[in-house]
Amino acid sequence: MRMLINVPETVVADALRGMAAAHPELTVDIENRVVVRRDAPVAGKVGLVSGGGSGHEPLHGGFVGRGMLSAACPGEVFTSPVPDQLVRAAAAVDSGEGVLFVVKNYTGDVLNFEMAAELAEEEGVRIAKVLVNDDVAVTDSLYTAGRRGTGATLFVEKIAGAAADEGAPLERIEAIGRQVNESSRSFGVALSACTTPAKGSPTFDLPPGELELGIGIHGEPGRERRRMMTSHEIADFAVDAVLDDLRPRGPVLVLVNGMGATPLLELYGFGAEVHRVLAERRVPVARTLVGNYVTSLDMAGASVTFCQVNEELLRLWDAPVNTPALRWGC
Amino acid sequence: MLGAEFFHRWMIACGSAVDREADRLTELDSAIGDADHGINMRRGFAAVTDALEKEPPATPGGVLMLAGRQLISTVGGASGPLYGTLLRRAGKALGDAGEVTREQLAEALNAGVAAVAQLGGAAAGDKTMLDALLPAAEALGESFTAAREAAEAGALATVPLLARKGRASYLGERSVGHEDPGAASSSLLIAALAEVAG
Numbered sequence: 001m002r003m004l005i006n007v008p009e010t011v012v013a014d015a016l017r018g019m020a021a022a023h024p025e026l027t028v029d030i031e032n033r034v035v036v037r038r039d040a041p042v043a044g045k046v047g048l049v050s051g052g053g054s055g056h057e058p059l060h061g062g063f064v065g066r067g068m069l070s071a072a073c074p075g076e077v078f079t080s081p082v083p084d085q086l087v088r089a090a091a092a093v094d095s096g097e098g099v100l101f102v103v104k105n106y107t108g109d110v111l112n113f114e115m116a117a118e119l120a121e122e123e124g125v126r127i128a129k130v131l132v133n134d135d136v137a138v139t140d141s142l143y144t145a146g147r148r149g150t151g152a153t154l155f156v157e158k159i160a161g162a163a164a165d166e167g168a169p170l171e172r173i174e175a176i177g178r179q180v181n182e183s184s185r186s187f188g189v190a191l192s193a194c195t196t197p198a199k200g201s202p203t204f205d206l207p208p209g210e211l212e213l214g215i216g217i218h219g220e221p222g223r224e225r226r227r228m229m230t231s232h233e234i235a236d237f238a239v240d241a242v243l244d245d246l247r248p249r250g251p252v253l254v255l256v257n258g259m260g261a262t263p264l265l266e267l268y269g270f271g272a273e274v275h276r277v278l279a280e281r282r283v284p285v286a287r288t289l290v291g292n293y294v295t296s297l298d299m300a301g302a303s304v305t306f307c308q309v310n311e312e313l314l315r316l317w318d319a320p321v322n323t324p325a326l327r328w329g330c
Numbered sequence: 331m332l333g334a335e336f337f338h339r340w341m342i343a344c345g346s347a348v349d350r351e352a353d354r355l356t357e358l359d360s361a362i363g364d365a366d367h368g369i370n371m372r373r374g375f376a377a378v379t380d381a382l383e384k385e386p387p388a389t390p391g392g393v394l395m396l397a398g399r400q401l402i403s404t405v406g407g408a409s410g411p412l413y414g415t416l417l418r419r420a421g422k423a424l425g426d427a428g429e430v431t432r433e434q435l436a437e438a439l440n441a442g443v444a445a446v447a448q449l450g451g452a453a454a455g456d457k458t459m460l461d462a463l464l465p466a467a468e469a470l471g472e473s474f475t476a477a478r479e480a481a482e483a484g485a486l487a488t489v490p491l492l493a494r495k496g497r498a499s500y501l502g503e504r505s506v507g508h509e510d511p512g513a514a515s516s517s518l519l520i521a522a523l524a525e526v527a528g
Contacts, residue, residue, distance in 0.1 A: 108407035
């Protein structure tokens with residue numbers, strides 16, 4: 001497998017050096033692995049901190065900036081950040097109004113954010129948490145760790161970030177974040193496995209002519225394998241999987257997300273099919289975002305995420321945002 | 331009696347074992363997880379080795395606490411907090427005694443394992459590191475060799491299990507038929523203990 005890297009051990013640090021070079025509006029602490037908006041802490045504003053394993057770019061570092069995250073902590077590839085990073089980030093963005101942690105539901109993320117919250121609170125920073133768990137491919141039951149957090153992370157970070165920019169208090173932003181998560185569901189498919197730099201070969205073996213349904217964002221196989229389908233058929237399957245669970249009674253935000261190695265030509269085509277199915281199911285679409293936002297290294301495939309919105313959530317979605325990967329209204 | 335120096339050597343032996351077996355751990359993890367367990371554990375124990383050399387603690391408890399703190403600060407993922415908590419809690423249980431008996435270590439290890447179970451919300455049979463650690467801590471009351479054998483048997487016994495915790499649980503039925511990487515690495519740590527005890 002050919003990869004554009006030096007050695008696996010420095011992949012994350014090398015990427016952060018490049019990010020620092022490309023985005024002078026961010027403070028990139030390469031040694032401690034914290035990406036912070038340069039004007040932090042913003043007086044009177046709640047800080048928003050997220051993080052998770054690297055390999056999902058632009059998530060989360062690409063979402064740091066006005067109207068979204070205050071700071072992001074990249075972990076090793078597919079490995080959650082450690083508490084030290086998160087505590088440092090919280091301290092860097094706290095203006096005295098408190099900090100919201102946006103956490104994806106993976107055991108590692110949950111444990112490290114929990115430890116960090118305790119430590120940060122000991123240092124006098126008020127912390128609230130929103131857990132993102134939107135993936136309908138994983139059923140919630142007493143016997144599992146619950147649903148995975150995937151595409152809805154972008155919705156939570158954007159909408160909660162807009163509320164923070166407006167000066168909403170911590171408890172309110174936490175409530176909005178939870179509301180967005182509860183109103184969002186995702187489903188993903190893989191057309192190829194991904195290759196982690198540490199392993200150097202695909203994380204699972206997907207024979208030609210087959211696809212994985214219900215994949216997560218860590219190169220783990222999905223729930224089921226089937227013969228390859230057309231974009232039309234995949235959209236039917238994925239949209240129905242989400243709608244069976246979400247059952248929206250109003251307009252939805254649509255995220256058609258690439259897993260990293262699927263070209264925009266295919267993603268837009270898939271987005272058209274997603275719109276077709278939504279029209280057939282009589283679900284009105286408020287806004288649509290198509291692109292690579294919550295990726296899984298070089299995995300081919302796509303996920304769809306819907307978020308049922310009311311007027312307030314839609315207004316916050318439309319509010320100005322200026323980050324490396326998401327920018328509008330300013 | 332086991333002094334700080336014994337615990338120091340145990341942690342170094344853990345580092346060598348994890349280093350030696352990193353590829354196997356990653357291979358196990360790629361079957362049901364995300365293919366990084368080996369590299370993460372290697373990074374963690376390299377930090378443990380460094381820290382112990384820089385500021386060697388004077389007590390067995392001190393060694394385990396320092397090692398645990400290093401793992402939490404460097405491993406990430408679920409393994410960092412879980413292994414870090416295992417060692418920190420065991421170290422705490424040993425207090426500031428200058429030397430401890432094998433029975434005291436067994437007790438401390440049991441306390442550490444209980445903390446891991448609480449933190450991860452897992453129980454025996456969930457296909458996690460606990461499936462190696464629970465029987466090992468129990469058997470350590472008997473002998474070091476019994477602990478090693480119990481850990482190895484516990485790790486192997488995870489193969490036919492259905493994962494209920496952690497990332498492997500997202501695979502459901504497809505997690506069956508693979509050894510749990512966390513149980514495998516736990517077994518390595520107990521084997522290192524038996525090795526150092528001779």
